[in-house]
Amino acid sequence: MLEVKGLEFSYGEFTISGVTFSVGKGEVAVLLGPNGSGKTTILKAIYGLLKPRARCVYVDGADFHSLPFRRRSQLAGYVPQSHHPPFPYRVIDVVVTGFAPRLGLFQSPGRGHYEKALEKLRLLGIERLAERPYTHLSGGQLQLVLIARALVQEPQVLLLDEPTAHLDFKNQLRVLSTVRRLAKASGVAVLMTLHDPNLAAAYSDKIIVVKDGRVVAVGAPRDVIKDDIIREVYGVSVKVLEVDGRVVVLPHD
Numbered sequence: 233m234l235e236v237k238g239l240e241f242s243y244g245e246f247t248i249s250g251v252t253f254s255v256g257k258g259e260v261a262v263l264l265g266p267n268g269s270g271k272t273t274i275l276k277a278i279y280g281l282l283k284p285r286a287r288c289v290y291v292d293g294a295d296f297h298s299l300p301f302r303r304r305s306q307l308a309g310y311v312p313q314s315h316h317p318p319f320p321y322r323v324i325d326v327v328v329t330g331f332a333p334r335l336g337l338f339q340s341p342g343r344g345h346y347e348k349a350l351e352k353l354r355l356l357g358i359e360r361l362a363e364r365p366y367t368h369l370s371g372g373q374l375q376l377v378l379i380a381r382a383l384v385q386e387p388q389v390l391l392l393d394e395p396t397a398h399l400d401f402k403n404q405l406r407v408l409s410t411v412r413r414l415a416k417a418s419g420v421a422v423l424m425t426l427h428d429p430n431l432a433a434a435y436s437d438k439i440i441v442v443k444d445g446r447v448v449a450v451g452a453p454r455d456v457i458k459d460d461i462i463r464e465v466y467g468v469s470v471k472v473l474e475v476d477g478r479v480v481v482l483p484h485d
């Protein structure tokens with residue numbers, strides 16, 4: 233379980249303030265908010281790439297930022313916004329690099345590491361890509377490979393920064409449904425940033441709405457995706473409907 237208690241961080245004029253929420257085992261939570269509202273900053277501060285003002289992140293009750301680097305990389309996996317791979321490494325070799333924090337300085341990954349990496353590719357339904365050059369993948373395949381790399385350590389927390397950025401509609405659904413299935417099957421607590429309230433509502437258990445570095449609302453999609461909250465946060469007029477038990481947001485002039 234991930235708990236964030238009063239996260240504070242500043243980039244000069246921009247401030248993250250009093251961010252508090254939790255993500256339970258097997259739960260999928262989404263940070264939702266406009267451009268520049270602080271979603272990526274919150275994710276990076278949780279993982280420890282940015283240093284919050286005070287200790288505020290707990291994984292299964294342990295003060296995450298006070299743990300040694302190796303232990304932190306075992307407990308939490310982080311997938312940054314999609315990037316362009318520089319070299320045509322094989323997919324399986326890229327996934328094996330997820331073990332790096334566990335290996336000694338001159339230690340190479342062994343057969344067991346490769347088997348475990350293959351198991352993660354299988355779990356995500358992309359085992360057939362194992363021998364392909366990483367540079368020959370589609371955006372959706374690349375995202376799934378990066379998720380597999382984050383999973384080799386079998387983390388308890390998975391942090392995903394815009395896992396659907398640049399993906400077409402089918403690949404967005406594929407990545408999000410795979411992440412959700414994974415959370416339910418393995419019990420990993422997932423926290424990701426998304427831009428689309430409809431996708432957030434469809435694939436999450438909890439939505440944390442962020443505006444100007446503060447949490448505006450936290451709760452189940454139907455409690456948070458509401459006309460007044462969307463209007464307040466995005467400054468647009470919408471109509472929220474319920475279809476087949478799910479909330480759906482429509483633009484409304």
Ligand SMILES: Nc1ncnc2c1ncn2[C@@H]1O[C@H](COP(=O)(O)OP(=O)(O)OP(=O)(O)O)[C@@H](O)[C@H]1O
Binds near residue numbers: 244265267271
């Ligand atoms: N390295 C940096 N140095 C200074 N300010 C930064 C830096 N990175 C981000 N910021 C600022 O912090 C604020 C929050 O940025 P952040 O990337 O967290 O927002 P976001 O909600 O993830 O945005 P988006 O949806 O556009 O990705 C913005 O005002 C941004 O300009």
